[in-house]
Amino acid sequence: MTFGTNLQLAGGILVSAITGWLASLTGIPLAWILGAMAGSAIYANAVGLGGKTKYMRRLGQLLIGAATAAVLTPDILGQLISYLPAMVVAAFVANALGVLLAFPLARIARVDNKTALLSTLPAGMSEMASLARETGAQADVVMVVHTLRVVMIVVLVPFFFGIDRSIVEAVVNPAASHVALAACLIGGLVLSIVTSKLGVLNPWVIMPMAVGIALASFNVSIALMPWWVLVVAQILIGFSLGARLKKEDFQRVPRAALAAVICSGGLIAIMVFGFTPLLALFVNESPTSLALGVAPGGLGEMIASAKALGAASAVVAGFQFTRSFLTNVIAPPLLVRFAASSKGPKT
Structure with a gap:
């Protein structure tokens, strides 16, 4: 990246941090993420973001993954297995x-049907967009639909469920290891770099948690992530999400944006407001944790939302990863069937 693009990127992050802070003063749920997202979207459309925003998202995911690893204990791991x-x-x-x-x-x-399927399957945007490019589907449509769905979830869910007051704040363990927390960060980073080249799903969130699971299995107590680091992570997640909201993308495929609002709205409504109450009959977790767990959003965004709202981030991560993994497993054979069916109208 050139100096100019780095300066542009730094300006966007600064604006996101300021708007996130201003939003935090209002007391609205998920203020840092929503404020940063709004600031980033305005900046991206007014000034432009020529830098690699994906690196900012990866850093935010890495921090969120390590923060989630810090709450893991043998009891929580057993609970996740039971779920x-x-x-x-x-x-x-x-x-x-x-x-x-x-x-x-x-x-x-x-x-066409392939593009539609990749747009509506509830997996990560980057994975579905990559699959779209590999199979000749319309990657721009896939990205618009997935982006709008995640934005809708991030905006709507906190206002319906709010901050989870039922979660007891984690007790600071004086014996908790800061070295273990550093191991989750550094080890997670190294593993993410290696496994991302192998096509592993969402490594920037999963690998720090994988290190945390290994440590927790040996009864190693991991120090909690400092609150200000979580704020930085939320700003980076909000920044990267807002950077995707470029008006030219929506102007290029306006019908896709309309379809995203209608179809993604239906998927969100059924999963969050229809399926969550049923799930609560069998899983003893708070409505906020379950709603974020089944919400068809991005893994990093949903875990970051869970941390910000006081929900059970490990439970949310478990639900989100399971769905993302299964979606990516079943997507290729589904694509074969859809490709063999009628092509559908083209844009």
């Missing part, structure tokens, strides 16, 4: 809805 059947059921329900919603999205957006 695995519910996680798998939630993942299949979300994917089934995604497949069904691909048909109306194809008609509304006037895209």
Whole structure:
């Protein structure tokens, strides 16, 4: 990157930090993420962001992953294992809805079936966009739909569920190891770099947590992440999300944006407001934790939201990763079937 693009990137982060701070003064839920997202979107459209915003997102994910690792204990790991059947059921329900919603999205957006399917499957935007490019689908449509869905979740869920007052604040353990926390960060970074080249899903969030799981399995107590680091992580997540909201992208595929609002809105409503109450009958967690767990958003964004709202971030991470993993497993065979079916109208 040139000096000019670095300066542009730094300016965008600064604006995001300022707008995040201003939003935090209002007391709204998820203030740092929402404020940073708004500031980044305004900056990206008014000034432009020529830098590699993906690196900022990865840094935010790495910090969030390490912060989640810090709350892991043998008891929590056992709890997550007991929730695995519910996680798998939630993942299949979300994917089934995604497949069904691909048909109306194809008609509304006037895209082929492959593009519609990759747009509605509830996995990470980067993975689905990459698969779109590999299979000849319209990656720009996929990115617009996924971006709008995550933005809708980040905006709507906190205002419906708010800050989770039922979560007891973690007790600071004087014996907790800051070296272990550093190991989650540094080890997570190294593993993320290596595994990202191997195509591992969401390594920047998962690998710090993987190190944390290994340490917790040996009863190593990990020091909690300082609050200001979590604020930095939320700013970076909000910044990277707002940077995707470029008006030229939506002007280029306006019908895709309309389809995203309609179909993604339906998916969010069913999963968050329909499936969450059913899940609560079998999983003893707060509504906020379950809603963020089943919400069809990005792994990093949902865990960051959980940390900001006081929800059980480890539980949210478990649900989100299970769904993302299963979606990426079933996506290729589904694409084969959709490619063999009628192409659908083109834009």
